[in-house]
Structures are given as C-alpha cells and as structure tokens.
Amino acid sequence: MEQVRGRDTWTDSGVSYAGDPLVSSTTTSFESGETFKEQALGFVMAWCEILMELGRGFRDILRQNLVNDDSYVVRKLRGPCSKVSKRLSFLNHFLPEDRDPLHAWSVVFFVFILALAAISVDPNREAVAPVVKVRKHPPSASRVLLPDGRYMAYREQGVSAETARFSLVAPHSFLSSRLAGLPGVKASLLEEYGVRLVTYDLPGFGESDPHPNRSLNSSAMDILHLVNAVNVSDKFWLLCHSSGCIHAWASLRYIPERIAGAAMLAPTVSPYDPQMTKEEMKRTWEKWLPRRKMMYSLARRFPKLLAFFYRKSFLPEKHDEIEKLLSFSLGKKDKLLVEEPEFEEFWQRDVEESVRQGNIYPFIEEAVLQVSNWGFGIKELHVQKNCQTRGLLLWLKSLYSQEECELAGFLGLTHxxxxxxDRVVPPSMMEYVERVLPEAVIHKLPNEGHFSYFYFCDQCHKHMFATLFGTPQGPVEPPEETTFEEDKEVKEEVLQVSV
Structure with a gap:
C-alpha cells in the first residue's frame, strides 16, 4: 500500500489518527492560533461589546417605560424642564449651527467637571501639617457645689475678690471651656484696672457636671449661684464671645438686678428668631456653608441625628482644622490668626478641655439652645416704661404721675x-440687635473677623477695658486690720489704769 505523505490527518481530543509525526493539539493551536496577549485583548473586547449591548438594552427599557409621553416622570418634569430650557435658550446662539444643543451642552458640562477636578489638584501644595493627637489632662479646676447637687468648675484670673474693683464673668462658646475667658489677656492689664475675671465650664463641658434639663433660664441661675459662691457681692459685668452670648442674653433677661453691664463680641442670636425681618434672615443664612446650614436645620428639627455628626467631629483622636471642625469660612485676618502657633496651641488645649468627658450630648444641648425658642426675645431687654393702666383712673393717673410707672428691660450698659x-456671626445679626435694642452701644470694626479682635490682641483688650471701665485706677486697697487691734490695746490700758 502506498504510504500517505503530507499534512497530518484530522485529530480529535488531542489524539492523532494517522500521520508520521505525533503532534499534540496544544502545540498545533499555538502554532496556528493567536498569542495569549491577543486572546486576552479579544476577551476584553468581547466583554465591552456585551456591556454596550446591555447598556443599550437598559436605555431602550428606560425610553419605553420612563421617557415616553405617557410616563409619570415626563408628565411631572415636562413643564419645569421646558421653562428652564426656554430661559437658557439664548445660550444656544453661542454654538455652531450644525450642532445639536443637547449633545453639545452635555460635552461642555462633562469637560467643565474634568477641568474643575484638575484645578482642585494643586501640585505645588505644601506638605500636610503633622497630625496632633487629642491629649488627656489631669483635673485642674476649682469647683463649687450648686444647690441642686451639681458641681461647677471655674477659674479665676486677675486680682483677688477682696481687692477687685470690677468683676467679670465669662460664659464660653460652643467648642470651648473655662480656659477661654479673654484669650491672651495680660495679667498686668487685669491688675491695672483692678479686674477679677471668673470663667466657668458649662454643664457637661470641661469638669462641670451635666444638667438633666438644661435651658437658658437654668443657665442664668447657674451664673447667679456661681457668683454668690465665689464671693461676688456687688454687681458684676458679663463678657461673652460668639455663641457664649446666648447665656449672657439669658442673664440680662432673668437676673438683670445683679448685672452692671455686658461686653459682647460678635454675639449670636437665634437664626430662627421670629422678630428678624426676612431680609435680615436671608443675609444671615447666605453667609454660611451648606454643612453649617444643615447642622442648624437638624438641631431645629431632628436634634437626635446630630449625635452621628458630632461624634465623628468633636470626639476624634486627632485634632482637625478649625474651619473643618466647625464648618465655617474665615475672613482674611482670621485666616492669618489661626495659622499662628500661639493661637493653634491655645485652641487645641481649649478643645481638649471641652471634650474631656467624652460625652457628645452637652454639645447637642448647646446647639439646640441656639436655635430653639428661648422663652424671651431680645426686644424684651429694651428699656421702656411699664405703667399700670388697668382701669381708666390708673391710666389717667399715670399720665401725670411717675409713681405708678416703672422701667422694664435691662437698665445697665451693653457694648x-x-x-x-465676620463670616461666622454675620453683621446682619448685629444690625438686628441694633434695631430692636437701640440703647446698646455698637462698635463696628472694619476688616475685623470673628476671632481677630478677641484672641491675642493686646490693643483690643486695652480698648475694651477703657471703654467699659474708663481710666485705670488699679485694685481696691484692702481695709486696714490694725484699727481693731489698736482699740483693743487702748481698752486694756484703760482697764489697767482703773484697777
């Protein structure tokens, strides 16, 4: 039989049938087929085609069910979309005539997003600042026992209680503690004016015990009990900054007879105050970042949800930038100030003291107090005559006599x-206070921000003290204790002579 030459006969399952050399199917496939790289590329291309077909299928389903004229979405959005497209139709004149506006503007929007993302990446940005951990400090505050059994932590600066010419009591702001007071105030300035500065921790902050039912009324009563406990027998002054001023407003309302005056720096009022005009409210809200607006809205309507955000923000293991922490933007002078090492060290220590109890609920209570119904309006502090006009005779008598009339409101000084x-407490809040409280003395500070006139500003502190207390007279001289001893010695001599 003639021998068959040439190509191998057919193969099946890797087994050759006839042919001289025995060649495996694997070898044959690599010799005649594609490389592994080409096979992988083909696999990827095939999957891309499958995904494209899947996308076309979804698109067809959406068109048939949602984008047709009878769909619910089209019926609801057809009117608003047509109005918006008509208002923006003038922009189509900037496009070439042969371009579809929908396709062109989609490309423009996509390119705009890419450009915005590219601009936000700064290759020349400086290295990230070193991470600073939140430290824990041993207790260091003096404490007084309040009538309800709670302990309140406080701190004293300046002259002693016996030699104080003026007593200043300072409630602190939101993420702060008794350590704040008047940041960076010189001991020599307090001595020069004879000022005793008393600061304290709000309930649940620092080393003060929490209050089970906090309100602005209870806050004013806490201040009253504190000044009595630390031997402030005469009238005292209030000093407050930012959100700490809500407790000062409450004190002016509920214990006005004990207060000589108030010094307020960028005082907060409720952004939901019903006495604010729509224009004042609008100019207040537009200065805030979206996250800050959301926090105020949650505190007003859903305060329990604040626990999630505050726990991540205020109880971390590491310090964060002040702007990110409190969700606000800063002006030019404030940005320069917060970059100073002195401010950063002071701020971090104050934050560490405020969160030392690890309890987030006092912060939630403080936020709710800022936006809730205070139980009084700032307009009630306006000085006005309160006459007994019930009955015709009393009314006629009050017209000719001042005996039946008394002054209502806060009678002291308010600066x-x-x-x-200021982008944290907008000037529109100050304008509202100026409108409803015309007797308050307003000091408008051009180019100053929220912190720049309060933190580590010696000239500012001197100007404030000079405005409040006039010419410095130093501390009061303590009473001489030798008079009683001399009288005692004279009496003993007289007795000896008589004997």
Whole structure:
C-alpha cells in the first residue's frame, strides 16, 4: 500500500489518527492560533461589546417605560424642564449651527467637571501639617457645689475678690471651656484696672457636671449661684464671645438686678428668631456653608441625628482644622490668626478641655439652645416704661404721675463689638440687635473677623477695658486690720489704769 505523505490527518481530543509525526493539539493551536496577549485583548473586547449591548438594552427599557409621553416622570418634569430650557435658550446662539444643543451642552458640562477636578489638584501644595493627637489632662479646676447637687468648675484670673474693683464673668462658646475667658489677656492689664475675671465650664463641658434639663433660664441661675459662691457681692459685668452670648442674653433677661453691664463680641442670636425681618434672615443664612446650614436645620428639627455628626467631629483622636471642625469660612485676618502657633496651641488645649468627658450630648444641648425658642426675645431687654393702666383712673393717673410707672428691660450698659468681615456671626445679626435694642452701644470694626479682635490682641483688650471701665485706677486697697487691734490695746490700758 502506498504510504500517505503530507499534512497530518484530522485529530480529535488531542489524539492523532494517522500521520508520521505525533503532534499534540496544544502545540498545533499555538502554532496556528493567536498569542495569549491577543486572546486576552479579544476577551476584553468581547466583554465591552456585551456591556454596550446591555447598556443599550437598559436605555431602550428606560425610553419605553420612563421617557415616553405617557410616563409619570415626563408628565411631572415636562413643564419645569421646558421653562428652564426656554430661559437658557439664548445660550444656544453661542454654538455652531450644525450642532445639536443637547449633545453639545452635555460635552461642555462633562469637560467643565474634568477641568474643575484638575484645578482642585494643586501640585505645588505644601506638605500636610503633622497630625496632633487629642491629649488627656489631669483635673485642674476649682469647683463649687450648686444647690441642686451639681458641681461647677471655674477659674479665676486677675486680682483677688477682696481687692477687685470690677468683676467679670465669662460664659464660653460652643467648642470651648473655662480656659477661654479673654484669650491672651495680660495679667498686668487685669491688675491695672483692678479686674477679677471668673470663667466657668458649662454643664457637661470641661469638669462641670451635666444638667438633666438644661435651658437658658437654668443657665442664668447657674451664673447667679456661681457668683454668690465665689464671693461676688456687688454687681458684676458679663463678657461673652460668639455663641457664649446666648447665656449672657439669658442673664440680662432673668437676673438683670445683679448685672452692671455686658461686653459682647460678635454675639449670636437665634437664626430662627421670629422678630428678624426676612431680609435680615436671608443675609444671615447666605453667609454660611451648606454643612453649617444643615447642622442648624437638624438641631431645629431632628436634634437626635446630630449625635452621628458630632461624634465623628468633636470626639476624634486627632485634632482637625478649625474651619473643618466647625464648618465655617474665615475672613482674611482670621485666616492669618489661626495659622499662628500661639493661637493653634491655645485652641487645641481649649478643645481638649471641652471634650474631656467624652460625652457628645452637652454639645447637642448647646446647639439646640441656639436655635430653639428661648422663652424671651431680645426686644424684651429694651428699656421702656411699664405703667399700670388697668382701669381708666390708673391710666389717667399715670399720665401725670411717675409713681405708678416703672422701667422694664435691662437698665445697665451693653457694648457690642462686631467685625464687619465676620463670616461666622454675620453683621446682619448685629444690625438686628441694633434695631430692636437701640440703647446698646455698637462698635463696628472694619476688616475685623470673628476671632481677630478677641484672641491675642493686646490693643483690643486695652480698648475694651477703657471703654467699659474708663481710666485705670488699679485694685481696691484692702481695709486696714490694725484699727481693731489698736482699740483693743487702748481698752486694756484703760482697764489697767482703773484697777
């Protein structure tokens, strides 16, 4: 039989049938087929085609069910979309005539997003600042026992209680503690004016015990019990900054007879105050970042949800930038100030003291107090005559006699310093206070921000003290204790002579 030459006969399952050399199917496939790289590329291309077909299928389903004229979505959005497209139709004149506006503007929007993302990446940005951990400090505060059994932590600066010419009591702001007071105030300045500065921790902050039912009324009563416990027998002054001023407003309302006056720096009022005009409210809200607006809305309507955000923000293991922590933007002078090492060290220590109990609920209570119904309006502090006019005879008598009339409101002095570049407490809040409380003395500060006139500003502190207390007279001289001893010695001599 003639031998068959040439190509191998057919193979099946890797087994050759006939042919001289025995060649495996694997070898044959690599010799005649594609490489592994080409096979992988083909596999990827095939999957891309499958995904494209799947996308076309979804698109067809959406068109048939949602984008047709009878769908619910089209019926609801057809009117608003047509109005918007008509208002923006003038922009189509900037496009070439042969371009579909929908396709062209989609491309423009996509390119805009890519450009915005590219601009936000700064290759020349400086290295990230070193991470600073939140430290824990041993207790260091003096404490007084309040009538309800709670302990309140406080701190004293300046002259002693016996030699104080003026007593200043300072409630602190939101993420702060008794350590704040008047940041960076010189001991020599307190001595020069004879000032005793008393600061304290709000309930649940620092080393003060929490209050089970906090309100602005209870806050004013806490201040009253504190000054009595630390031997402030005469009238005292209030000093407050930012959100700490809500407790000062409450004190002016509920214990006005004990207060000589108030010094307020960028004082907060409720952004939901019903006495604010729509224009004042609008100019207040538009200065805030979206996250800050959301926090105020949650505190007003869903305060329990604040626990999730505050726990992540205020109880971390590491310090964060002040702007990110409190969700606000800063003006030019404030940005320069917060970059100073002195401010950063002071701020971090104050934050560490405020969160030392690890309890988030006092912060939630404080936020709710800012936006809730205070139980009084700032307009009630306006000085006005309160006459007994019940009955015709009393009314006629009050017209000719002052005996049946008494002055209502806060009768002391109120000084307010407001930076016009403040983006945390907008100047519109100050304008509202100026409208409803015309007797308040407003000091408008051009180019000043929220912190720049309060933190580590010696000239500012001197100007404030000079405005409040006039010419410095130093501390009061303590009473001489030798008079009683001399009288005692004279009496003993007289007795000896008589004997």
């Amino acid at each position: 307010i310093w407001q930076g016009l570049d």
